[in-house]
Amino acid sequence: MAVSHRVWCTISLPALRSNLRAIRRSCPRGTHILAVVKDNAYGHGLIPVARTLAQAGCEEFGVACAAEGEELRGAGIRNPILLLGSTLPSEFSVALQHRLTITLSSMIEAHELARTARQSRKTALVQVKLDTGMNRLGARLPEFQKLVSFVAHHPHLDLIGTFTHLACADSDLAFTRRQLVQTSVLPKFLAHHWANTAAILHDLPFPKTHVRPGLGLYGINPLPRSRIKLQPVLSWKSKILLVRQVSQGETISYGATYRARQAMKVATVATGYAHGLPRSLSNQGHALVHGNLCPVLGRVTMDMTLLDVSQVPQSKRGDEVVWLGRSGKREHTATDMAREAGTIPWEIFTRLSPNLPRIIS
Ligand SMILES: Cc1ncc(COP(=O)(O)O)c(C=O)c1O
Structure with missing residues (x-):
C-alpha cells in the first residue's frame, strides 16, 4: 500500500474467487x-x-x-x-x-x-x-x-x-x-x-x-443465515489524524449533537461523507481500532469523522481505522454498517467514492 493513502479500500481477489466457487456449488451443474x-x-x-x-x-x-x-x-x-x-x-x-x-x-x-x-x-x-x-x-x-x-x-x-x-x-x-x-x-x-x-x-x-x-x-449474505460460507471482498480503511482528550460536558463536531458524559479520548479520522461514509452514521456508526469497536461521536463531516477511542489507550496519530473489514479478532461488515446507517449493504458499497484507491490483494 502506498504510504500516502489516508483512506482506501482493499479488494481481495481470492475472496471473490472463493465466493464464485461457493455460489457455483449451490447451483445445478451447467x-x-x-x-x-x-x-x-x-x-x-x-x-x-x-x-x-x-x-x-x-x-x-x-x-x-x-x-x-x-x-x-x-x-x-x-x-x-x-x-x-x-x-x-x-x-x-x-x-x-x-x-x-x-x-x-x-x-x-x-x-x-x-x-x-x-x-x-x-x-x-x-x-x-x-x-x-x-x-x-x-x-x-x-x-x-x-x-x-x-x-x-x-x-x-x-x-x-x-x-x-x-x-x-x-x-x-x-x-x-x-x-x-x-x-x-x-x-x-x-x-x-x-x-x-x-x-x-x-x-x-x-x-x-x-x-x-x-x-x-x-461476500455479503442478504439472508440472516445460510449454509454457504461467503467472504467479504472489500475492506475499507483509513487513518487517525489526531487524538485529543475531551472533558466532561464538551461537545463534538458540527451541530454540537454529542456532549461528553465523562472525560474521553477522541480520534479524528480521515474519512467523511465525501468518501461515501453515510452521514446517517452520525452518533450511530462504529469502526475498528486495534481490534476494538469504537463509536462515532457527533456528526460525520465531509472528510473527517470523530471516534471514541477511550477504550484503546494505545491509539495514536497515524494508526489504522477499519470501517469495513477485520481488525484483530473483530470484523465490521457492510451489513453491520448498513444496520447502523438505516440502509442496505448494496448502498454502502455503491456510495463508496470511485476516487478512493482500491488496492488489489
Ligand atoms: C436485474 C437484477 N438481477 C440481479 C441482481 C443481483 O441481485 P443481488 O445483489 O441481490 O444478488 C440485481 C441487483 O440489483 C438486479 O437488478
Missing part, C-alpha cells in the same frame, strides 16, 4: 453464472472484478448500461454482457457495436431498437423481461408475449433469452412464490432466469440455465 457487476461492480471496481471472475470461469456479466458494457469490452471481456437497465436510443449504437445484449420491456423500446438495427444493418441481441411484480422494468402479460413474438420474428433482432426480477427474495417468500408462479410463461427452450443471491441461497426453485448473483459474489 448453470451459467451471470455475474451482476453493474455500478462499478457494486463499488468494488468493474474491471478487476470482471477480469477475475471471467478468468475463474464465470460465463456472463450483467451491467447497468451500455457505457459499462463498452468498458468491459475495452478491457478484453468477450463473454456475453446483458444490459440490465433499459437502453436509450442514444445508446443503441454502442450496444450494437460491442454485441451487448439489450433488455426489452416494452413494444416502444422494441420498435426503436428494430429501426436502429435495420438502419445500421446489424442484428441486436435481445433478452425480453417479464414484470412479475417489481413494476420497475419488464412487460406484463399480454405485452410480454407480443414482445417475444415480435423479437423472435424480426430479421434484425435475435431473441436469446427472457427473465424476470424478484422484488422480495430476501424478505417475503410468499410474495416471491407468487412471482415464481408467473414465470411459467418464460419460454423454456431459451435462456431464462430470475435467481439473485437471496433466491440462490434460499434454495428457491430456479431454472438451470442461468443465475444472476450480485451481493453474494462480493
